[in-house]
Amino acid sequence: MSGHPHQIPSYMPEQRTYPHGQDSNRPQMSRKERAAIQIKAITNAATQIELGETKDEIPTLTFEQTCIKVVLGKRQGDWNKKIIFQLSPDTELQQLIDFLTHRIHENELCFKYHGKDNNKSMRLTKNEDGSVMLGLSEGQKRHNGVLQPTKVSQLLILAYKAYGGRFNLSMVDTISVLNKSPISEKPKK
Numbered sequence: 498m499s500g501h502p503h504q505i506p507s508y509m510p511e512q513r514t515y516p517h518g519q520d521s522n523r524p525q526m527s528r529k530e531r532a533a534i535q536i537k538a539i540t541n542a543a544t545q546i547e548l549g550e551t552k553d554e555i556p557t558l559t560f561e562q563t564c565i566k567v568v569l570g571k572r573q574g575d576w577n578k579k580i581i582f583q584l585s586p587d588t589e590l591q592q593l594i595d596f597l598t599h600r601i602h603e604n605e606l607c608f609k610y611h612g613k614d615n616n617k618s619m620r621l622t623k624n625e626d627g628s629v630m631l632g633l634s635e636g637q638k639r640h641n642g643v644l645q646p647t648k649v650s651q652l653l654i655l656a657y658k659a660y661g662g663r664f665n666l667s668m669v670d671t672i673s674v675l676n677k678s679p680i681s682e683k684p685k686k
Contacts, residue, residue: 535547538644542562543564543565548659555663556659556660556663557585557659558655559581562632580640582608582617590656590660597649597653601681603683605621608684617634630644657672658671
């Protein structure tokens with residue numbers, strides 16, 4: 498070891514921990530810090546998309562989606578029934594970026610065979626109004642929610658952050674490299 502303290506990757510906000518006596522392993526972030534790495538949407542499903550890392554500490558995006566329940570007259574996600582889906586940073590992250598920037602000239606993008614049972618999938622479908630239908634499935638369980646155009650833009654920013662974070666690139670350099678890169682191959686059906 499070099500003796501240097503662990504540094505927070507530049508694409509992630511600095512994480513603070515709870516005071517002594519509380520769960521010191523759980524990061525505590527301000528709402529502003531959380532907003533820089535997370536998107537939430539409630540339409541016909543509750544959706545949360547977050548910038549994070551794989552188990553090998555490679556930056557990527559994690560998607561969570563669940564059905565809606567009404568509690569005291571307020572719509573919220575039933576997070577006990579959620580599906581979690583993480584993009585492969587080696588291929589799917591760039592495919593998502595190419596899809597959202599219209600470099601892949603398709604209206605639908607699907608990632609399959611995820612999870613320990615190879616039964617998770619994610620489908621994105623472009624709508625004419627600029628929104629995107631996002632669907633996650635795990636076995637027979639399925640959730641679908643709409644990301645409005647502003648959320649689609651935020652998703653693209655998070656994807657750029659994850660891609661650039663892996664290679665320690667600024668946002669400008671990330672966009673420049675990806676714009677000059679060959680278009681990624683669309684996933685096989």
